[in-house]
Amino acid sequence: DADVTQTPRNRITKTGKRIMLECSQTKGHDRMYWYRQDPGLGLQLIYYSFDVKDINKGEISDGYSVSRQAQAKFSLSLESAIPNQTALYFCATSDRLRPETQYFGPGTRLLVL
Amino acid sequence: AQTVTQSQPEMSVQEAETVTLSCTYDTSESNYYLFWYKQPPSRQMILVIRQEAYKQQNATENRFSVNFQKAAKSFSLKISDSQLGDTAMYFCAFMNPNAGGTSYGKLTFGQGTILTVHP
Numbered sequence: 001d002a003d004v005t006q007t008p009r010n011r012i013t014k015t016g017k018r019i020m021l022e023c024s025q026t027k028g029h030d031r032m033y034w035y036r037q038d039p040g041l042g043l044q045l046i047y048y049s050f051d052v053k054d055i056n057k058g059e060i061s062d063g064y065s066v067s068r069q070a071q072a073k074f075s076l077s078l079e080s081a082i083p084n085q086t087a088l089y090f091c092a093t094s095d096r097l098r099p100e101t102q103y104f105g106p107g108t109r110l111l112v113l
Numbered sequence: 114a115q116t117v118t119q120s121q122p123e124m125s126v127q128e129a130e131t132v133t134l135s136c137t138y139d140t141s142e143s144n145y146y147l148f149w150y151k152q153p154p155s156r157q158m159i160l161v162i163r164q165e166a167y168k169q170q171n172a173t174e175n176r177f178s179v180n181f182q183k184a185a186k187s188f189s190l191k192i193s194d195s196q197l198g199d200t201a202m203y204f205c206a207f208m209n210p211n212a213g214g215t216s217y218g219k220l221t222f223g224q225g226t227i228l229t230v231h232p
Contacts, residue, residue: 042204042222090158100146100210104158
């Protein structure tokens with residue numbers, strides 16, 4: 001079984017709709033991250049969380065919100081989706097003892113029409 | 114701000130041969146981490162190898178090894194005995210472990226190199 005899972009794997013939505021992407025992990029890591037990947041730009045950090053009560057904005061947080069429901073779950077929401085949020089979204093985790101090494105989920109491909 | 118540059122958009126290699134992917138970076142930090150990630154067609158981001166800047170010895174993981182040249186700010190990946198399953202996009206990435214605020218935990222990625230292994 002995968003250590004970091006993301007649902008859905010693919011999603012098509014319309015402009016203005018609210019959408020939630022979910023991430024779960026069984027690695028027991030306390031730190032979780034959300035990134036987006038655009039062609040030719042690598043990955044950019046949206047939000048990160050040290051633990052359930054500690055959530056922080058990354059470099060491109062505008063238009064996104066997150067919820068850390070439990071140590072193992074970290075959700076990303078687009079309150080009102082817009083076409084330039086079309087991208088590949090990755091969840092990642094890391095352990096506090098080795099925070100520099102992150103393990104990624106399989107990604108969610110989102111298309112906003 | 115740190116930048117990571119991968120100057121080879123695409124590379125190809127024959128099965129069983131050796132290929133080297135290039136990466137250069139720019140930083141004023143003395144302590145940092147460098148990574149190579151593999152992204153196959155399945156889209157999964159897979160950590161291939163990790164290097165700590167304060168370690169002079171080059172990291173090795175089975176068929177994968179790096180040539181870390183700190184003064185030149187170069188971090189190349191060598192894949193030996195290439196296999197068809199090595200076909201993927203490869204990303205070089207940088208992390209400053211001392212960065213705080215919005216940059217904490219931030220992996221700065223290069224643009225990626227598409228590697229194709231031919232039978």
